Amino acid sequence: MLPALQQTKQRVQSIDILRGIVMLIMALDHTRDFFHATAMTEDPLNFDTTTPILFFTRWITHFCAPAFVFLSGTSAFLAGKRKSRKELSIFLMKRGLWLLIVEIVIMSLIFSFNPLYNIIFLQVIWVIGWSMILMGLLVRTSIKLIVIIGAVLFFGHNILDYVQLPQQGPGHVIWSILFTAFGTVFKYGETRFILDLYAILPWTGVMFLGYGFGKLYQEPDDVKRRKTILTIGFAVIIFFIVLRYVNLYGDPSHWSIQKNGLYTFLSFLNTSKYPPSLCYLCMTLGPVIVLLALTETVQNKFSGIAAMYGRVPFFYYVLHFFLIHVICVILFFVSGHTSKDIVDMNSPFLFRPQHFGFSLGIVYVLWITVIFVLYKPCKWFDTYRKTHSQWWLSYL
Structure with a gap:
């Protein structure tokens, strides 16, 4: 294999490994949402009620959405090396529109199992879709402009913490959708x-x-690139660390001294x-960026499995939510609930009453089970994508 081709393969491999790892971790948080006894009644980040293990169970999954969105941008840049600017622009806008439809129509149904769509959920697929549409509009300009706009949004959006925004009416809706939804x-x-x-x-x-980060992968010197x-x-x-320690800008929730050193660290x-x-x-x-460098040359069984999951992120994302909710329905009836308990006005999910669930240990067992069950379907789809070239595969 030519060095340049091997280099490209390693770059994609490192991205797939990391994306696969965060996808597996992501399933932990969603499993906790559906199965932990206090998921609907207590905040795992509330220091008055949480424990260190529960806090870290939630905290570790914080890495998933940023990594997934960031790597989506990097993957878009790498995909653009095989397309003209016009082709990349059209592809990103079409794929972004497709993701918006998936979020509203498919994912909302999978989240809730409510065919009447009483609740529509706008989550990470929603922002990836809109971000791809916006990027599709800008890729015809220059990478420099995209990075500048990205930096302004990334570093500057917390200025709004100090601005009095509309609390109702159309202005409130627009500001919430664009900047402040929580x-x-x-x-x-x-x-x-x-x-x-x-x-x-912000996303x-x-x-x-x-x-913009994707441009680093045009560096032909492996060592220099990793450094x-x-x-x-x-x-x-x-x-x-510096920004958080200063405690003045960058987060509306300031850290504070807690009852002991561990909880202060958690704060x-x-x-x-x-x-x-x-x-x-x-x-x-x-x-995430550090791990991208460290995993470039990793070749072992775990990295191979992680990369496999990372090559089919959309397929995995949709399927893992569906599987989790199906298991929830099964355990709903096994634990003694009946049809009268399917709808709970305090829960956005059918078959998931507010007061339902298990210990954190059971949640971890169910998480591993979900990952294990999805291995074969994801491996099959990964193989299918490698051996087929239908146009619609680029949208999955």
Whole structure:
């Protein structure tokens, strides 16, 4: 194999490994949402009620959305090397529109199992879709402009923490959708709601910077490239530590001294995801970038499995939510619940009453089970993609 081709393969491999790891970790949080006894009644990041293991169970999954969005931008750049600017622009906009449809029509149904769509969920697929559409509009300009806009959104959106924004009316809706959504509920009918968890533009900044990051993979010197990526990753980590320690800008929730050193440390790590603060994004993306450099040359059984999951992220994402909810339905009836308990007005999910669930240990067992069950389907789809070239495969 020619060195240049092998180099490209290694770059893609490192991205797939990391993406696969975060996809597996992501399933832990979603398993906890559906199966942990206190998932609907207590915040795992609330220091008055949480435990260190519960806190870290939630905290470790913070890395998933930033990594997934950032790497989506990087993958878009790499895909663009095989397309003209016009072709890439059209592809990104079409794929972004497709993701919006998937989020509203398919994922909302899988989340809730409610065919009446009383609740529409806007989550990470929603912001990836819009970010791809916006990127599709900009790829015809220059990578420099995309990076500048991304940096302004990434570093500057927390300025809004100090601005009095509209609390109602169209202005409130627009600002929430674009910048400040944090589980914001929009009512669009007597019994119909939109639950917006992900504000679009802060995440768009992440994707735009990920797109610019992709340019590093044009560096032909493997060692120099890895050193550059490591430097960037550690710089982001240091920036997070300093910014968080100063406690003035970058997160609306300041850290504080707690009852002991461990909980004070947890307070330091307890950055805001909804909407994603600058501290949150630096805390998560710094280690992600470091791992991108460290996994470039890794070749072992685990990296192979992780890369396999990472090559089919969309397929895995949709399927893992469906599997989790199906298991929830089974355990719902096994645990003694009946049809009268299917709908709980305090829960957005059917077959998942507010007071239902198991210990954290059982949650971990169910998480491993979900990953294990999905291995064969994901491996099959990975093989299918490698051996087929239908146009629609590029949208999955």
